[in-house]
Amino acid sequence: MSESIVITSGKGGVGKTTSTANIGTYLAMKGYKVALVDTDIGLRNLDVVMGLENRIVYDIVDVVEGQCRLKQALIKDKRFDGLYLLPAAQTRDKSAVTPEQMQKLISDLKEEFDYILVDCPAGIEQGFKNAIAGADRAIVITTPEVSAVRDADRIIGLLEASDLHDPLLVINRIKMDMVKRGDMMDIEDIIDILAIDLLGVIPDDENIIISSNRGEPIVTDEKSLAGQAYRNLVERLLGNDVPLINLDVGNGFMGRLKRLFKMA
Amino acid sequence: MIKEAIKIQGTKEGLVIVLEEDVDIELLKEKIVNRIEKSLNFFQGATLTVRVKSLNIKEENLEKLKDFILDKYGIEVQIKNFQEKHIKNVTDDEIFNGLEEGITKFHKGTVRSGQVVKYHGNLVILGDVNPGGLVQAAGNIVVLGTLRGIAHAGFTGNKDAVIVASSLRAMQLRIANVISRSPDKEDANDYPEVAVVKRGKIIVKPLYHLNDLW
Numbered sequence: 340m341s342e343s344i345v346i347t348s349g350k351g352g353v354g355k356t357t358s359t360a361n362i363g364t365y366l367a368m369k370g371y372k373v374a375l376v377d378t379d380i381g382l383r384n385l386d387v388v389m390g391l392e393n394r395i396v397y398d399i400v401d402v403v404e405g406q407c408r409l410k411q412a413l414i415k416d417k418r419f420d421g422l423y424l425l426p427a428a429q430t431r432d433k434s435a436v437t438p439e440q441m442q443k444l445i446s447d448l449k450e451e452f453d454y455i456l457v458d459c460p461a462g463i464e465q466g467f468k469n470a471i472a473g474a475d476r477a478i479v480i481t482t483p484e485v486s487a488v489r490d491a492d493r494i495i496g497l498l499e500a501s502d503l504h505d506p507l508l509v510i511n512r513i514k515m516d517m518v519k520r521g522d523m524m525d526i527e528d529i530i531d532i533l534a535i536d537l538l539g540v541i542p543d544d545e546n547i548i549i550s551s552n553r554g555e556p557i558v559t560d561e562k563s564l565a566g567q568a569y570r571n572l573v574e575r576l577l578g579n580d581v582p583l584i585n586l587d588v589g590n591g592f593m594g595r596l597k598r599l600f601k602m603a
Numbered sequence: 604m605i606k607e608a609i610k611i612q613g614t615k616e617g618l619v620i621v622l623e624e625d626v627d628i629e630l631l632k633e634k635i636v637n638r639i640e641k642s643l644n645f646f647q648g649a650t651l652t653v654r655v656k657s658l659n660i661k662e663e664n665l666e667k668l669k670d671f672i673l674d675k676y677g678i679e680v681q682i683k684n685f686q687e688k689h690i691k692n693v694t695d696d697e698i699f700n701g702l703e704e705g706i707t708k709f710h711k712g713t714v715r716s717g718q719v720v721k722y723h724g725n726l727v728i729l730g731d732v733n734p735g736g737l738v739q740a741a742g743n744i745v746v747l748g749t750l751r752g753i754a755h756a757g758f759t760g761n762k763d764a765v766i767v768a769s770s771l772r773a774m775q776l777r778i779a780n781v782i783s784r785s786p787d788k789e790d791a792n793d794y795p796e797v798a799v800v801k802r803g804k805i806i807v808k809p810l811y812h813l814n815d816l817w
């Protein structure tokens with residue numbers, strides 16, 4: 340059975356594309372057939388983060404307009420079998436695709452793939468509506484900032500209005516030293532406000548930027564803490580019970596995290 | 604005289620196959636395979652157009668043919684309706700032939716990500732072409748700055764078109780229907796280079812080796 344998951348946030352730049360690349364890559368490393376779909380038409384990034392930019396000949400708009408077939412536009416990943424990217428068009432805009440076309444596209448992809456991960460653009464306009472059109476589930480990304488959490492809350496409301504219930508939360512860019520000093524918005528407070536299940540917490544790590552620039556998702560780096568955080572996140576997505584990794588923030592904090600996962 | 608049931612002809616659309624009647628699908632496959640393998644490089648990245656004249660050819664047979672060719676060669680087949688004008692060979696005025704001397708556009712400024720500059724003649728970019736930018740010309744393309752995006756020369760089918768850049772770091776180069784992509788590990792040179800089609804492949808050479816090229 341296959342599943343389509345949209346990765347969304349409301350606010351821009353909080354880590355949707357990074358998370359799509361890492362979650363998809365690790366699912367493929369675990370042997371699943373995965374299609375990554377970039378719906379950020381006009382501002383595509385996922386191809387760069389995956390290191391596949393130079394392979395793009397056809398894109399999502401060509402597919403929905405019938406210029407080529409889906410199979411032709413899917414770019415095979417250079418590292419992992421079973422991992423494919425459907426790139427966004429760069430020279431068009433969000434209105435080049437409709438939600439109905441997206442639904443059709445996702446259902447076509449479901450015939451071939453176990454997981455379809457849709458990288459959503461920032462905002463709540465047409466691009467967002469397209470991205471969620473064919474989704475079975477949603478992952479909402481936020482950072483520990485009040486403004487990002489506000490936008491995430493807005494998005495969760497819109498998802499529910501579109502019958503996408505029980506989205507999963509990812510809190511990205513947690514800064515260890517800020518948490519230690521008590522300067523960062525608390526994970527517990529975020530969950531308190533958003534009231535959805537926490538799928539994972541990703542530390543702020545400059546290696547994520549370095550690996551994105553190289554086109555190699557950090558999840559492939561066995562020694563990286565951020566990579567481990569993504570691997571654990573995927574395990575939880577698959578329904579496995581994995582504790583949050585120790586982000587080196589002291590007992591009180593970890594204790595509260597553990598309670599959130601009911602494993603204290 | 605018996606009319607040939609399958610006629611295969613090269614045109615500017617690529618290969619056009621004209622089917623007169625409902626032919627045996629296996630026979631058709633065999634003929635197409637022969638033709639494609641004779642000149643595989645030519646078709647790489649190209650589309651193959653099949654125009655059907657007969658009304659009794661079965662839809663499902665055409666679908667099978669499409670799948671077969673896509674799986675085997677990665678070539679997309681488009682099924683279209685037959686019109687007499689499509690089987691005539693490419694004429695001179697359809698392909699831009701002003702490579703030595705012909706109309707030319709000068710584009711002033713950088714072509715940024717998401718921008719397209721397209722011209723039915725030769726194209727000179729007085730600036731850079733950034734990643735995600737696309738320049739297309741029916742003739743030659745000359746980039747006086749750094750070419751980091753995609754350049755498509757001879758897009759109406761002229762394989763003699765060239766791409767020249769002061770610094771050639773293109774994501775992809777396309778000449779007529781031949782495509783090449785940049786190597787994944789970049790080793791860019793900082794001298795002018797030229798890209799041409801030789802034996803069905805795009806090759807890149809320093810601009811001072813002109814004698815080897817022409």
Ligand SMILES: Nc1ncnc2c1ncn2[C@@H]1O[C@H](COP(=O)(O)OP(=O)(O)OP(=O)(O)O)[C@@H](O)[C@H]1O
Nearest residue numbers: 351352353354355356357461512542543544547548
């Ligand atoms: N955990 C992290 N640690 C450090 N840098 C990060 C982390 N997550 C993301 N980044 C960086 O933040 C920037 C934005 O990330 P990304 O492009 O994934 O966000 P996005 O939500 O897809 O943005 P947009 O809304 O523009 O599509 C990138 O430079 C990325 O490398």
Ligand SMILES: [Mg+2]
Nearest residue numbers: 355356379384
């Ligand atoms: Mg993004």
